[in-house]
Amino acid sequence: MLAFIAVPAGLLIGMSLGALGGGGSILTVPALVYLLHQQPHAATTASLLIVGITALAGMAAHRRAGRVRVTQGITFGVLGVAGSYAGSRLSASIRPDLLLTLFAVLMLAAATAMLRQRRRCAGDPAPGAAAASGGLPPAGVTDRVTVPRPAGGTRAMTLDRPAPAMPASQAGTGAKERPSGMRPTGRALKVAAAATGVGLLTGFFGVGGGFVIVPALVLALGFDMPAAVGTSLLVISINSTVALAARLGGGVRLDWPLIGVFTLAALAGTLAGTRIASRVSASRLTAAFTVLLIAVAAYTMSRSLPALL
Numbered sequence: 001m002l003a004f005i006a007v008p009a010g011l012l013i014g015m016s017l018g019a020l021g022g023g024g025s026i027l028t029v030p031a032l033v034y035l036l037h038q039q040p041h042a043a044t045t046a047s048l049l050i051v052g053i054t055a056l057a058g059m060a061a062h063r064r065a066g067r068v069r070v071t072q073g074i075t076f077g078v079l080g081v082a083g084s085y086a087g088s089r090l091s092a093s094i095r096p097d098l099l100l101t102l103f104a105v106l107m108l109a110a111a112t113a114m115l116r117q118r119r120r121c122a123g124d125p126a127p128g129a130a131a132a133s134g135g136l137p138p139a140g141v142t143d144r145v146t147v148p149r150p151a152g153g154t155r156a157m158t159l160d161r162p163a164p165a166m167p168a169s170q171a172g173t174g175a176k177e178r179p180s181g182m183r184p185t186g187r188a189l190k191v192a193a194a195a196t197g198v199g200l201l202t203g204f205f206g207v208g209g210g211f212v213i214v215p216a217l218v219l220a221l222g223f224d225m226p227a228a229v230g231t232s233l234l235v236i237s238i239n240s241t242v243a244l245a246a247r248l249g250g251g252v253r254l255d256w257p258l259i260g261v262f263t264l265a266a267l268a269g270t271l272a273g274t275r276i277a278s279r280v281s282a283s284r285l286t287a288a289f290t291v292l293l294i295a296v297a298a299y300t301m302s303r304s305l306p307a308l309l
Helices: 001-021 025-033 040-064 070-079 081-091 096-122 127-133 184-205 212-223 224-252 254-278 281-306
Strands: 141-147 157-162
Touching: 001 025, 001 040, 001 254, 001 281, 025 040, 025 096, 025 281, 040 096, 040 224, 040 254, 070 081, 070 157, 070 184, 070 212, 070 224, 081 184, 081 224, 096 184, 096 281, 184 212, 184 224
Parallel strands: none
Antiparallel strands: 141 157
């Protein structure tokens, strides 16, 4: 009976993971606990296995399309190893009800981040360009200027201000580049902090952390959005593997047949999600997923919070 429930749940999670490069994994733990009646600590451990395998399959599909930067992804994942290990050890000492309550807070935080990202992109007159650049100005553009709506017009216009020409003394040398606004040391620290934080979330909650990884890759490393989505799946698979290795020796019992069915369904969903991503507006996908995330967070909070009071 539980296997019939695991199939649609796995499909939904896999589709969102493949389409959005993250986010879907955050639903795995609630699905395992409330739909498949797994204990919270067993659910977070099983989630690492499911999410890791599913992310790896999704990453392979994105790599065939040229949307994965392997070297940077491995570097980001390795930097998060310490966080993954620490999060796994810390999770084992937390009460199940408290763990689920904290998980509900995490889901609400992820929903809030998605809403903010969607609002920032709402005013862009070229949604496809915004998705491709992660909301950042394209190469050769210093910033974007919003022009107020002209009389009789229907909406304001957003124009790209061209970058000034490079002085002749710098052209062709490659030694001097236009300042990026952040020193290399500060950028490296920012990347290391983001990677460690993602690893901690992965180890503690059993989630992939794609909703954190994608913005970090865009803002800290300058990835475009398609590359950030594909590379985030590589990072998720690395963090999940490390956290799972830290947990398996802790005496947690797993329902392997059920996990197998769930994982196969998630894999099928991931392949479908990668196709959906190229056909459906990312804004619509994000909006639908955000509503679902808020609903699941509210349900999780209503079930776990009373036990703590």
